Amino acid sequence: MREIDWTALRDDLTARKTAAIDDLPALVERFTEEAEAVGAKVYRAADAAEANRIVAAICRAKKAKLVVKSKSMATEEIGLTEHLEKHGVRAIETDLGEWIIQLAHERPSHLIAPAIHKTREEVAQLFAKVVGHPVPDDTASLVAVARAELRQYFLNADIGITGGNALIAETGTLLLVTNEGNADLATSVPPVHIAVVGIEKIVPTLDDAMAIVKLLARSGTGQKITAYTQLITGPSRSADIELKTQIGVHGPKELHFVLLDNGRSAMREDPAFRDALRCIRCGACSNVCPSYQVVGGHVFGHVYTGAIGLVVSPWHHGTDSVAYEQGMCLGCNACDTVCPVSIPLASLITEVRAKAVERIGLSLPKRVLLKQWSAPEAIDRVAGWLAILQGPFRHDGLVRVPFGAIAKEKSLPAISDRPLHFRAR
16 A cells, blocks of 8 residues: 555545445436447346346356356346256356355355355365365365366356456446456356346546555555456457457357346435445455454345445345444444545444344343433442342453453453542532
């Protein structure tokens, strides 16, 4: 970060994404027009069910039995892999982390590092089941196994499915950034490419997309740029023979875009939550979140994990999806400080909390506590009880908290034997 003005880049990207969200309906139309002009097919999906139907219909039309997928939170959002499996299409995740959790029958625990909760020993055990013999648990050997196993799927796949880091309206172009190179294979070897992308990923120009590239890797992984950056405009083509354009040379003959709404238009109409549509899925908010660091993404989130997950999940999966998880937010505002598009995550989580309480109400313990806390004399009584109960744990004005591994090294100030207003008389 030393060689850049991060604040200036953040302000610039925030302004660009805000303008794109403001003009989103027109950008959807422009992207559709330009993408179709270069030979792609564009579909619009109002919700997860429609998106799944569209992709399944393409697979059925192509008689596809095997598809390879690169990492895509949009396809996780709609449950695409499970839907395809129900329709007789085998879907193989090709991102290393995604493949690991697919083998473990789990979901991603981080936006950009889906298997961050797995140890190499656990991964070795999973891979051993795949290859049928013990696998060394050093990372080089594990990567070699994944490379060998996944390569056969790339070569035999009928369709490649990806998400998208941005869609460029002026040219109908898809932007993909990866480190492993699996997206390059998924978008070049199979004869058909399907991209499932949320409509909020559309930006007006290539310059806007490059503004995302400048901050996405820096915010997500600390890199200046990812190992691979793809710009895909229509299916593969060549005019090398008599200058006559032919579609489908070394890459796909067909490119299909599924533009996913699934609550995004409703978010855009909300004056507070529309800011969350600026998200570029870098995962920085999870990286600094103290709650996430303790419990992990399988607890702190639904499909989308961390602070941004608490904010967007109600719009995609309903308020109940984070009714419990939102209570884990400490309100420390760390997520606000690192967001590369200036989303006011902490305040939006407070809004989600209010909606959750309105929808499902407060738990009985919270209702009782708040009722007691509303009366000063009740506060004195509770403080008096706690002052007595803390006795066995009190030492030198501090109380050692007996709450297991999470707080084993924590101490709190001891509660006074007499309230301040009594002592100040």
